[in-house]
Amino acid sequence: MANEIRYEYDAVKGFALSSLFWAIVGLLVGVLISLQLVYPQLNLTSWLTYGRLRPVHTNALIYGFTVPAAFSLFFYLVQRLGRVPLAYPGLARFTLYLFNVAIVLAALSLFAGMSQSKEYSELEWPLDIGVVILWVLFSINIIATIMKRKEEQMYVSLWYILATVVGVAIVYIGNNIAVPVSLFKSYSAYAGANDANVQWWFGHNAVAFVFTTIPLAIFYYILPKSSGAPLYSHRLSIVGFWSLVFAYLWTGAHHLVYTPLPDWIQTVAIAFSIFLIAPSWASVINGYGTLKGQWEQMRSNYLVKFIILGITFYGLQTIQGPSQAIRAFSALIHYTDWVPGHVHMGTMGWVTMTVSAGFYYMLPRIYNTELYSIKLANLHFWLVLVGQLIYSVTMWITGIRQGAMWQAVDNDGALVYANFIHTLTPNYPFWNMRTLGGVIFFAGFLVFVYNILKTIRNAPAARQA
Amino acid sequence: MSIDKRPVTFMLLAVLAIMVGTLLTTFIPLFVGTVVPATDKVVPYKPLEVEGRDIYIREGCNNCHSQIVRPLPFETARYGPPSTLEESAIDRPHLWGSRRTGPDLARVGKKYPAAWHYLHMKSPQSMYPQSNMPAYAWLADAKLDSRDGEKKMKVLGYPYTSEEINALEGKTEMDALVAYLLRLGKEMKP
Numbered sequence: 001m002a003n004e005i006r007y008e009y010d011a012v013k014g015f016a017l018s019s020l021f022w023a024i025v026g027l028l029v030g031v032l033i034s035l036q037l038v039y040p041q042l043n044l045t046s047w048l049t050y051g052r053l054r055p056v057h058t059n060a061l062i063y064g065f066t067v068p069a070a071f072s073l074f075f076y077l078v079q080r081l082g083r084v085p086l087a088y089p090g091l092a093r094f095t096l097y098l099f100n101v102a103i104v105l106a107a108l109s110l111f112a113g114m115s116q117s118k119e120y121s122e123l124e125w126p127l128d129i130g131v132v133i134l135w136v137l138f139s140i141n142i143i144a145t146i147m148k149r150k151e152e153q154m155y156v157s158l159w160y161i162l163a164t165v166v167g168v169a170i171v172y173i174g175n176n177i178a179v180p181v182s183l184f185k186s187y188s189a190y191a192g193a194n195d196a197n198v199q200w201w202f203g204h205n206a207v208a209f210v211f212t213t214i215p216l217a218i219f220y221y222i223l224p225k226s227s228g229a230p231l232y233s234h235r236l237s238i239v240g241f242w243s244l245v246f247a248y249l250w251t252g253a254h255h256l257v258y259t260p261l262p263d264w265i266q267t268v269a270i271a272f273s274i275f276l277i278a279p280s281w282a283s284v285i286n287g288y289g290t291l292k293g294q295w296e297q298m299r300s301n302y303l304v305k306f307i308i309l310g311i312t313f314y315g316l317q318t319i320q321g322p323s324q325a326i327r328a329f330s331a332l333i334h335y336t337d338w339v340p341g342h343v344h345m346g347t348m349g350w351v352t353m354t355v356s357a358g359f360y361y362m363l364p365r366i367y368n369t370e371l372y373s374i375k376l377a378n379l380h381f382w383l384v385l386v387g388q389l390i391y392s393v394t395m396w397i398t399g400i401r402q403g404a405m406w407q408a409v410d411n412d413g414a415l416v417y418a419n420f421i422h423t424l425t426p427n428y429p430f431w432n433m434r435t436l437g438g439v440i441f442f443a444g445f446l447v448f449v450y451n452i453l454k455t456i457r458n459a460p461a462a463r464q465a
Numbered sequence: 466m467s468i469d470k471r472p473v474t475f476m477l478l479a480v481l482a483i484m485v486g487t488l489l490t491t492f493i494p495l496f497v498g499t500v501v502p503a504t505d506k507v508v509p510y511k512p513l514e515v516e517g518r519d520i521y522i523r524e525g526c527n528n529c530h531s532q533i534v535r536p537l538p539f540e541t542a543r544y545g546p547p548s549t550l551e552e553s554a555i556d557r558p559h560l561w562g563s564r565r566t567g568p569d570l571a572r573v574g575k576k577y578p579a580a581w582h583y584l585h586m587k588s589p590q591s592m593y594p595q596s597n598m599p600a601y602a603w604l605a606d607a608k609l610d611s612r613d614g615e616k617k618m619k620v621l622g623y624p625y626t627s628e629e630i631n632a633l634e635g636k637t638e639m640d641a642l643v644a645y646l647l648r649l650g651k652e653m654k655p
Binding site: 036037038039040043046049050051052054055113114115116117118119143146147152153154158159162163165166167170174179181182185187188189190191192193194195196197198199201242245246247248249250251252253255256258259260261262265268269272331335336339340406407408409413414415418420421424425428 | 522
């Protein structure tokens with residue numbers, strides 16, 4: 001009897017709540033740094049300058065929001081898809097406490113300016129060791145639970161979970177090899193172009209294994225579950241998975257187009273970036289195919305709405321990304337705001353929508369209750385959608401504008417906007433729009449958190465255990 | 466296909482798939498001559514410049530300033546000749562950057578004298594009223610912590626003299642940062 005399985009949900013709940021908490025911190029800092037770009041007087045003290053806060057923003061939302069959301073949802077998925085309780089629930093609870101200690105120390109260290117400078121890899125070496133320990137503890141539980149599963153065949157979500165487990169470990173360790181000078185300072189083991197190449201191999205595959213395989217694992221579970229429709233194509237998911245996991249690692253150098261890094265590395269990266277459209281769209285097509293004949297659920301089912309909009313932004317993201325890799329387009333938009341616009345469509349559109357759908361689906365079930373308010377879930381949906389679109393679209397416009405101003409030359413070949421500041425200040429109105437988009441998104445996220453907290457509070461106490 | 470019934474085999478295959486591109490495009494090039502340029506033509510960093518670079522990193526200057534000039538006409542017109550592999554050959558970490566909220570700094574050391582940098586770092590708005598750069602006046606009041614000065618040079622493998630290390634004493638963080646900025650664009654021996 002299925003009811004006899006005693007699933008272990010303590011760490012699932014704890015990581016979900018931690019994830020929501022750190023998301024709020026990360027989003028608040030995001031709004032602040034957005035304001036600082038137009039109002040430099042908001043750089044109040046050394047601890048609150050843009051240069052230190054931007055890594056706080058990115059790290060809080062990668063390692064504080066997305067990663068614990070994955071810990072939570074993956075601990076849930078391996079139990080449900082394997083029909084077994086978590087292998088080591090005590091270890092999972094310990095991982096939860098250690099995670100929150102580590103993330104507090106990480107935040108403080110970034111505020112204090114302890115940084116390796118490499119993007120999304122800023123944390124200094126003692127914290128890197130902490131991250132690796134946490135990842136090992138998490139992986140032990142995931143792998144051991146999968147090993148003792150009762151359901152012989154591993155569903156697609158478990159493939160993406162296993163890819164995340166090994167992928168994050170490889171790229172995080174690979175990029176953080178450094179020689180310590182003191183407890184708070186180290187120097188990269190790699191130099192110059194090689195350091196850049198390793199960094200963007202990491203940078204792009206942090207996207208692959210945090211912002212792609214994590215939400216895909218959630219997507220492949222939540223879409224069939226919430227829509228009641230079986231997955232469109234198992235074969236497509238197999239082809240999509242292996243080609244994605246193979247191709248992603250070749251693409252990092254598209255971040256280094258027109259740098260002195262040897263051309264062959266750049267060209268290989270550009271070619272693989274374009275190829276990557278295929279496996280990405282395999283998942284998009286699988287999503288749309290699953291809803292075949294059921295599209296009215298986009299009106300009636302808020303979970304389907306989140307998950308389908310999420311995969312749609314994933315589809316747009318994976319067309320836009322490869323096109324940015326092409327040299328001619330890179331020449332125009334690289335180093336401009338186009339790129340943050342691109343990244344935020346992925347994070348605010350695809351990742352957050354998918355994680356939200358995961359939490360909306362999972363949390364009422366493990367608390368034995370119903371969602372507090374579907375109306376609020378719909379409000380959340382529209383706020384984050386509108387906020388994200390305002391953010392991305394304004395950044396694309398001003399990115400192309402600034403890129404074009406940098407390129408503008410007169411008939412004699414002299415720069416039209418020789419003074420950099422004349423290309424900078426036209427950003428300000430767009431950046432104010434961006435702040436507005438961010439605030440709307442943040443408001444939507446607060447509605448989400450409120451809805452979740454109300455749901456938990458309404459859970460029948462006797463059955464909470 | 467039965468590998469989706471064998472998690473360990475599955476994981477090993479995933480690692481294999483991940484390692485092909487990883488090795489061929491990222492880790493094998495670490496040992497390929499064309500990617501590892503000669504370093505004997507590069508002027509090594511002085512201890513004060515190393516301290517300045519560390520302050521540049523601490524303050525996250527690379528979040529808004531790149532240090533890489535692309536071989537594109539409009540770019541070389543603005544910033545100077547394209548960056549070369551050699552110029553950053555001894556840089557650990559690299560500071561090429563990914564976003565230009567402010568201008569590229571790869572050649573900034575040739576553009577302005579020290580006095581300009583002191584004034585500009587103290588208050589960017591006093592020079593460009595519409596600039597959005599934070600003011601770093603406090604760096605001029607912060608005494609440079611040079612305790613690890615010698616150890617840093619050893620770890621990085623740059624030559625140094627004890628006079629240079631001793632000279633760190635009494636410098637401010639602003640002195641170090643400006644010394645670093647003045648080096649940018651002057652990496653190669655004449």
